[in-house]
Amino acid sequence: MLPARTMHRFNGxxxxxxxxxxxxxxxxxxxxxxxxxxxxxxxxxxxxxxLASAANHTWLADHGVIPVAYGEGVADRIRAASGGKxxxxxxxxxxxxxxxxxxxxxxxxxxxxxxxxxxxxxNARRLPLGFPGLGRHAGPFQ
Numbered sequence: 001m002l003p004a005r006t007m008h009r010f011n012g013x014x015x016x017x018x019x020x021x022x023x024x025x026x027x028x029x030x031x032x033x034x035x036x037x038x039x040x041x042x043x044x045x046x047x048x049x050x051l052a053s054a055a056n057h058t059w060l061a062d063h064g065v066i067p068v069a070y071g072e073g074v075a076d077r078i079r080a081a082s083g084g085k086x087x088x089x090x091x092x093x094x095x096x097x098x099x100x101x102x103x104x105x106x107x108x109x110x111x112x113x114x115x116x117x118x119x120x121x122x123n124a125r126r127l128p129l130g131f132p133g134l135g136r137h138a139g140p141f142q
Contacts (some may be wrong), residue, residue, distance in 0.1 A: 012097040019045070022047070022089075023049065024086075025050075026089075027070070027097045028042065087110060088111070096119070097113070099119060
């Protein structure tokens, strides 16, 4: 289940909400939560880059998603797939994707993680005071 904070982003209630024309990267894009995030982002008109294993690339492509394999060199593959512009990042997998989003230049208020709370806490000092997402509310039921 997507946390309420993430759902608010899809519904446009927060500053970092997805909108038509945005490029969003979703880790774990073919998983249970990621596949829902993919479909919601597509409905909103976002360009979606889905991180997943090669075995799931056909499913992603069939849903209008640009599939990208995770692993070494993923940042370069994302830059190539996005044309160098990533507006938002939704992490449903953990394991360094919050740091990757920051490395790709995604604004902190456009990064959501539903799993990597350690990264959210580590990066909280980089976020503006009162930030509604990553640093302050990162938790399983937010």
